[in-house]
Structure formats: structure tokens, C-alpha cells
Amino acid sequence: MDNFSALLEGFATVLHPVYLLWALFGVFIGTAVGVLPGIGPAMTIALLLPLTYSLEPTAAIIVFAGIYYGGMYGGSTTSILLNTPGESSSIVTAIEGNKMARAGRGAAALATAAIGSFVAGTLATVALTFMAPVIADLAVQLGEPDYFALMVVAFITVGALLGSSVSRGIASLALGLFLGLVGTDTLTGQQRFTFGVPNLADGIDVVVVAVGLFAVGEALYVGSRMRHGPIRIIPFEKGWRSWMKRDDWRRSWRPWLRGAAIGFPVGTIPAGGADVATFLSYASEKRLAGKERRKEFGKGAIEGVAGPEAANNAAAAGVLVPLLTLGLPTTATAAIMIVAFQSYGIQPGPLLMQSESALVWALVASLYLGNLMLVVLNLPLVGMWVKVLRIPRHYLYAGIILFGALGSYALNFSPVDVLLLVLIGLAGFFMRRYGYPVAPLVVGMILGPMAEDRLRRSLAISQGDLSYLVTSPFAAIAYAAIVVLLAVGIWLKRRERAAA
Amino acid sequence: MAPEAPTQPGEPTAEAGPPPSDALEPAAAEPTRRKWGELVLALATAALGGYVLVAAGSITVPGSTNTLGPRAFPYLVGGLLVAAGVALVVLVLSGRAGEEEGGEDVDPTVRTDWLTVVLLVVTLVVHVFAINVVGWPLAAAVLFAGAAVVLGARPWWRAALVGLVLGLVVQVIFGGLLGLSLPAGPLLEGVPFLRG
Incomplete structure (x- = not known):
């Protein structure tokens, strides 16, 4: 069990007082910002990327791990207590949790969400601990065409499933692929789509986008x-x-475990992320509730909060499996995490667990620790989070703009980047207005150049023979899986919409 | 896109504001305008794809390249953009509009307030040009105060004060403590702990 000792070393790193403080800072900021409406975990990490310009990698990764889990906890507080729907993965919670709160059972809803998140988050982190090394070992044996196939899977599922409209998702993905093209071609050194602007020769920075x-x-x-x-x-x-009465515990513990069992596997495959996991958990809890309890669904059933919240956190851990072992981001948040790694010159992928073993295990250890901190912090401090919810919206959004401007200015200390930020912000505005999901764009921009690289190297090996791309068994299975993932994913989306 | 009759950009937000639904009725003209806007975006996507396809042809291919050169992937991306754009044009024309994104702070019943959007963009552009003139902390104060007032903060001097404090705090933390080289600007150049 040398992975076990590696994990213990990770704990030894994280328990160092300085890193403990960074972890605390991460979960604190993550929860606070997660509570704020309009800011999901992806935006939080994007806004805090300037930290990576001056922190050492271990500290930064610990902070981001804290933000990652903290944002999930914070989001549930918002959806339970605020009268309007919140970030997509907690919308199901909003249905039941909000109803519970209105019926005067807000504390119980908050408690089952927090404890369920802790239980499922911990179980999923355990699963991550065992699965990641195994998958990384397998991943090392994959060839260039296999990776290209994986990326095509990610493109199509992310584009088609991370939004409400398939064609708009694909358009968003294609825009991201185009932005990824801008700059100097790595293999031949040719400039592409730079319009003769010298600033564009190095490509557009993903952080700005x-x-x-x-x-x-x-x-x-x-x-x-x-x-x-x-x-x-x-x-x-x-x-x-x-917080929770005896009866609440009795009704919650099974949904927590089921939520973890549903969330983790769904998180590991590129099938639409936490959104799908929460919905699946909600649907199964409703089905298993029995005649009497089923009537409570839609009016504030505690199972409908416990299960989806648990599934949400388990999926968040599941997303880290393809991220750390294959370098494959399947959600917007994971894509931004890749950017954070890249800003240190670290490329997530199958070799990560060997080359950056200490860092990866410190990250995993900080996930365990962050989860514990969160459940301890969350319930007693809920009064403070409610105050955060009351921040006047004009100051909130002015602050978001300010930190966005800081983040892109601090890249190169050039106002040109901030101007580019404004243009991309306008594009983001129109995309939101007309229902184009923005997450596929970010994923496309990050994965696009990697996919091109793999494709060209594959064809260089096969000397132009296209059949080489599909003849490896792994690649063939991956392409076949696209059809299945798409069919299941779109069917789930339809049902989700019908249920909502 | 023509600006629709703008509402007051700085209506009081938070506590004092009137309930939204009775104050602003959604205009009947909005759906048609929206459809046009959506059509423009779909056409722009297709047009960008067309441009990518054409421009990809002029990327220099060095003689040494065997098999797949620097043009192949751009062709794929251009094709995808055109396909998605055309599909969207068809969707919009057949009346299937996109779902606007929801959110906790988004009121689906009010019509689009273009003036706020324009003023926010203007504030950002002013910030861009102010950085090198007055330094980062003051430019940040202008950005924060401007955006807050545009979004409805009253009185304006309180927003300005908050912005100034925030700009200086960020300068101290990121510039002074974390060593990010944010320019302090001519006015604050002499203060040691502000220097990036």
C-alpha cells in the first residue's frame, strides 16, 4: 500500500500550521462566495486565480480544494434560504429545501444538506483515493489516438449536455475551440488568426476568457x-x-448514502456533471419514498434535500478523477482548475500522480480536511452566511467586476488584457441573454489545443492513415460510448425539465 | 441592436425599491426584438465559421510538415461553427428561442435595461485607460464606485468611499504583501507599503 503512505504524507503536509490556515482560508472564502448568489464555484476560482501568481503551488492547490468544496456547501444555503433558484446543481435542493424552510423547518434542511454533504463528500473522497491511482496506471498505457478519442467524448458530451440546448452548447464549444486556435501553432510555429496583433501571438489567455x-x-x-x-x-x-430531530436522521441517512453512490460515478464520467447527479438522486428518492412520503415531495420532503445535496458533493469529488488522472475537465470548474495547475507549469494527466505525487496527495488530504472543516464551520456560522446573503447587490456586482478586472490586469500588468476582458464580458452577456451555455466555451478553449496536438501526433505516427484513430479497442469503445452517453444524457435532461 | 426605451439606470436596489412586477411591465415589443438579436448572434456564429474556413486557407504550411498540418484543425473548427450557426438560424426562424439564463438576482419580468449595460461597459473602459494615468488603486476605486452607482448604489459618495477603501486594501494585500506589481500611481507612489 504505498499509495496509503503517500496519502499519509499528504496529511502530514496539510496538517502543517501554515497549510492548515490556507485550507481554512479556502473553505471560508469558498463558502462565503458560494453563499453569494450569482457566483458559482467556477467563477470563484476564476476570480481568485491571481492568488496563484504569488502563492507557491501546494498552498494554492490547498486553497482551491477548499474553495471547490466550500462553494458546494455555500450554494445549498442560498437555495434553501433565498426565495429564488440558484446555481444549477442545487436547483433540485431549492424545490424541497425552500419548501421546508417556508414550513419553518429551515434549520433541519440546512443541517441535512451540510451533514449529507460531509458524509457523501468523505465517502467520495475515499473512492477517489482508491480509484485515482488505478486509473492513472491504466491511463499511462493509453496511446495518442485513445486520448484524442477521450477528448472527442468530452467535447461532445460537454457541448451537448452542459446547457439546456444542444445546438447552442455546440456553438459555444466551437467558439471556444476557435479561441483556442488563436496564437502560434505549437508544432510548426505558424501564426494563426492573430490578425497581425503581436499581443495575440502567444494566444488569448484562458484566465481572461x-x-x-x-x-x-x-x-x-x-x-x-x-x-x-x-x-x-x-x-x-x-x-x-x-437542527435535526430523531426522525430527520432516520429519514436522511439512507438518502445520503444513496446520493453518494449515485453522485460519484456520475461525476467521473463526462455526462453533464453535478446537475445530472442531483436530479438522478432526487428522482430515485421520490421513487423509493413509498406512498405516504411521496405526497410530501414538492412540499418539503427532507429526503429530497438529503439525497441531492449528497449526490452534488459526491459528484464534485468524482469530477476530480478524470481531471487528475487523464487531464480531462468535464465541468467548467474542473476546466478552471486545469488553468490553475497550468499557471504553475503543471499539466494534469496520467503522469501527474508520478511527477507531482506530493502535490496530488496533499490535494486529496486537503479534501478530507476541508470537508471536516466545512461541516464544523457551516452549521454554527450559518447566521454569518445569512448576513453575507444580505450584501446589497450593487456592491456585490461592482465587487465582482473589480476582482475580474484585477485578475486579468495582473496577468501581464497590461491594460490591453482588461480591454479584452470587457469584449469577452460583452460576448458572455449576449450568450447568457440568448441561452448559450458558457461552460462548453471554456472547456473547448482549454481542451482544443490539447486535442489538436493528440490528433496530429496520432496521424504522424500512422503516416496519415485515418483508420488508426479508431482501430485501438479503447478508442473504438470511447466512440461507441458517445452515442450511449448522449442518448442517456439527453433523455435525463428531458425528464429533468418535465419534472421541474 | 437598437436600445429599447431604457429604464432609469440607477433605481434604488436593495431595501427601498418598489416591488418589481407592478413597476415594470414587460414590453410587447421585447419578444420580436429578442428574436432579431438571437438571429444576429446565430448568423454571426455562422459568419465567423465562414471566415475561419477562408482564413485557414492562408495559414502558411511549412514544407517539412508531413500529414496533418496547421490548417486541418481550423478547417474542422470552422466547419463546426458554420454547422452550429446554420442549425441555430433554422431553430430561431422556426420559433424555438433560447432559454434565457436565470439566476437569483435576475428578474425575469423586467425588460432589458440597455443603459445599465452600456454604462457598465463605459465604466470598465474608463478604468482601463485610468490605470496608467492615476495608478491601480484609484482606477479600481473609479471602477467600483462607477459600477455600484450605475447598478443603483445611493448616495454616490458612500459608493466612492467604499471603492477607495477597497482599492487601497487590495493594493496593500496583493501589491504590498503578495508582491503583485500593481502600479500605485503618481499620487501614492511615495507610500512604502503600497508599492507592488
């Missing part, structure tokens, strides 16, 4: 149709005794 789309685009869009009037937060009872 991510921050522009997520932060500036969102701020412009919210600004264009801002919700005026008071911020309505549902009051809930204070004191830990009211």
Missing part, C-alpha cells in the same frame, strides 16, 4: 435585468437542538 465570461458577463447580464426590491430571506429557528 474565463473571468470575462463568468464574472463580467454575469455582472452585465444581472445589471441588465436586476431584481429590485428587498432581498427576501426565509427566517429559520436558531440553536443546534432544532
Whole structure:
């Protein structure tokens, strides 16, 4: 078990006081920003990327791990207590959790979400610990065409499933692929689509695109149709005794475990991310509830909060499996994490667990630790998170714009990057307005150049023989899997829409 | 896109504002305008694809390249853009509009306030040109205060004060402590802990 000792070493690193503080900082910021409406985990990490310019890699990765899990916890608080739907993966929670809060059971909803997230997050992190080394070992044996096949799978599933409209998702993906083309071709040194502008010869920075789309685009869009009037937060009872009653525990523990069992595998495959996992868990809880309980669904059933919240966190851990072992981002957040790695010159992929073993295990250890910190922090501090929810929206979005501008300026200390940020922000605004999902764009931009590289190397090996791309058994299975993933994914989306 | 009759850009947000639904009725003209905007975006996607296809032909291919050169992938991407754009044009013309993105702070019942969008972009552009003139902290204060006032912060001097404090705090943390070389600007150049 040398992975076990590697994990223990990871814990030894993370338990170092300085790193403990960074982990605490990460979960704290992650929860606070996760609570804020309009900011998902992807935007949080994008906005905090400037930290990586001055932190050492281990500290930064620990902070990002904290933000990653913290954002998930924070999001559930918002969807339970605020009267409006929130980030996509917690919308199912919003249905039941919001109803529970209105019925005066807000504290129980918050508690089952937090404890369920902890249980499922921990179980999924255990699964990640065991699975990642095995998959990394297998991944080392994959050839160039196999990787190209994996990327094609990721493109198509991300483009088709990360939004409400397949064609708009594909358009967004294609735009991202185009942005990825801009710059100097790595293999031949030729300039492509640089329009003769010297700044573009190095390519467009992914950070500017991510921050522009997520932060500036969102701020412009919210600004264009801002919700005026008071911020309505549902009051809930204070004191830990009211969190969960005996009956709540009895009804929650099975959904937590089922949520973990559904969320983790769904997270590991590129099938639409946490969104699909929460919905699947919700649907199965409803089915298993029995005649009496089923009537409660839609009116505030605790199972409908416990299961999906658990599935959400388990899926978040599952997403890390393809990210750390294959370098394959399957959600927007994972794509931004890749950017964070890349800014240190670290390329996630099958060799990561060997070359950066200490870093990877520190990351895994900080996931365990972050989860523990979150469940301890979250419930007692819920009063503070509610205050965060009350931040006046004009200051909130002005702050988002400010940090977005800082992040892109600090890349090269050149105002030109900020100007580019404004243009991309405008593009993000129009994409939101007309229902184009922005996540496929970011994934396409990051994966595009990698896929081109793999494709050209494959064909250089086969000397132009296209059949080489599909003759390896792994690649053939991957292409066949696209059809299955798409069919299942689109069917799930349809059902999800019908249920909502 | 023609700006639709803009609402007041700086209506009080938070606590004091009137309930949204009775204040602003969605205009009847909005769906048609929206459809046009969506059509323009779909056409632009297809046009970009067309451009990529044409421009890919003029990428220099060095003689040494065997098999797949620097043009192949751009051709694929251009084709994908054209296909997606055309599919979207067909979708929009057949009346299947995209679903606008929702969000906690988005009010689906109000019509688009173009003036706010334009003013936010203007504030950002002013910030871009201000950085090298007055330094980062002050440019940041202008950006924050400007955006907050455009989004409805009142009174304006409180937003300005918050912006100034925020700009200086970020300068101290990121410039002074974390060593990011943010230019402090001519006014604050002499202060040691602000220097990036």
C-alpha cells in the first residue's frame, strides 16, 4: 500500500500550521462566495486565480480544494434560504429545501444538506483515493489516438449536455475551440488568426476568457435585468437542538448514502456533471419514498434535500478523477482548475500522480480536511452566511467586476488584457441573454489545443492513415460510448425539465 | 441592436425599491426584438465559421510538415461553427428561442435595461485607460464606485468611499504583501507599503 503512505504524507503536509490556515482560508472564502448568489464555484476560482501568481503551488492547490468544496456547501444555503433558484446543481435542493424552510423547518434542511454533504463528500473522497491511482496506471498505457478519442467524448458530451440546448452548447464549444486556435501553432510555429496583433501571438489567455465570461458577463447580464426590491430571506429557528430531530436522521441517512453512490460515478464520467447527479438522486428518492412520503415531495420532503445535496458533493469529488488522472475537465470548474495547475507549469494527466505525487496527495488530504472543516464551520456560522446573503447587490456586482478586472490586469500588468476582458464580458452577456451555455466555451478553449496536438501526433505516427484513430479497442469503445452517453444524457435532461 | 426605451439606470436596489412586477411591465415589443438579436448572434456564429474556413486557407504550411498540418484543425473548427450557426438560424426562424439564463438576482419580468449595460461597459473602459494615468488603486476605486452607482448604489459618495477603501486594501494585500506589481500611481507612489 504505498499509495496509503503517500496519502499519509499528504496529511502530514496539510496538517502543517501554515497549510492548515490556507485550507481554512479556502473553505471560508469558498463558502462565503458560494453563499453569494450569482457566483458559482467556477467563477470563484476564476476570480481568485491571481492568488496563484504569488502563492507557491501546494498552498494554492490547498486553497482551491477548499474553495471547490466550500462553494458546494455555500450554494445549498442560498437555495434553501433565498426565495429564488440558484446555481444549477442545487436547483433540485431549492424545490424541497425552500419548501421546508417556508414550513419553518429551515434549520433541519440546512443541517441535512451540510451533514449529507460531509458524509457523501468523505465517502467520495475515499473512492477517489482508491480509484485515482488505478486509473492513472491504466491511463499511462493509453496511446495518442485513445486520448484524442477521450477528448472527442468530452467535447461532445460537454457541448451537448452542459446547457439546456444542444445546438447552442455546440456553438459555444466551437467558439471556444476557435479561441483556442488563436496564437502560434505549437508544432510548426505558424501564426494563426492573430490578425497581425503581436499581443495575440502567444494566444488569448484562458484566465481572461474565463473571468470575462463568468464574472463580467454575469455582472452585465444581472445589471441588465436586476431584481429590485428587498432581498427576501426565509427566517429559520436558531440553536443546534432544532437542527435535526430523531426522525430527520432516520429519514436522511439512507438518502445520503444513496446520493453518494449515485453522485460519484456520475461525476467521473463526462455526462453533464453535478446537475445530472442531483436530479438522478432526487428522482430515485421520490421513487423509493413509498406512498405516504411521496405526497410530501414538492412540499418539503427532507429526503429530497438529503439525497441531492449528497449526490452534488459526491459528484464534485468524482469530477476530480478524470481531471487528475487523464487531464480531462468535464465541468467548467474542473476546466478552471486545469488553468490553475497550468499557471504553475503543471499539466494534469496520467503522469501527474508520478511527477507531482506530493502535490496530488496533499490535494486529496486537503479534501478530507476541508470537508471536516466545512461541516464544523457551516452549521454554527450559518447566521454569518445569512448576513453575507444580505450584501446589497450593487456592491456585490461592482465587487465582482473589480476582482475580474484585477485578475486579468495582473496577468501581464497590461491594460490591453482588461480591454479584452470587457469584449469577452460583452460576448458572455449576449450568450447568457440568448441561452448559450458558457461552460462548453471554456472547456473547448482549454481542451482544443490539447486535442489538436493528440490528433496530429496520432496521424504522424500512422503516416496519415485515418483508420488508426479508431482501430485501438479503447478508442473504438470511447466512440461507441458517445452515442450511449448522449442518448442517456439527453433523455435525463428531458425528464429533468418535465419534472421541474 | 437598437436600445429599447431604457429604464432609469440607477433605481434604488436593495431595501427601498418598489416591488418589481407592478413597476415594470414587460414590453410587447421585447419578444420580436429578442428574436432579431438571437438571429444576429446565430448568423454571426455562422459568419465567423465562414471566415475561419477562408482564413485557414492562408495559414502558411511549412514544407517539412508531413500529414496533418496547421490548417486541418481550423478547417474542422470552422466547419463546426458554420454547422452550429446554420442549425441555430433554422431553430430561431422556426420559433424555438433560447432559454434565457436565470439566476437569483435576475428578474425575469423586467425588460432589458440597455443603459445599465452600456454604462457598465463605459465604466470598465474608463478604468482601463485610468490605470496608467492615476495608478491601480484609484482606477479600481473609479471602477467600483462607477459600477455600484450605475447598478443603483445611493448616495454616490458612500459608493466612492467604499471603492477607495477597497482599492487601497487590495493594493496593500496583493501589491504590498503578495508582491503583485500593481502600479500605485503618481499620487501614492511615495507610500512604502503600497508599492507592488
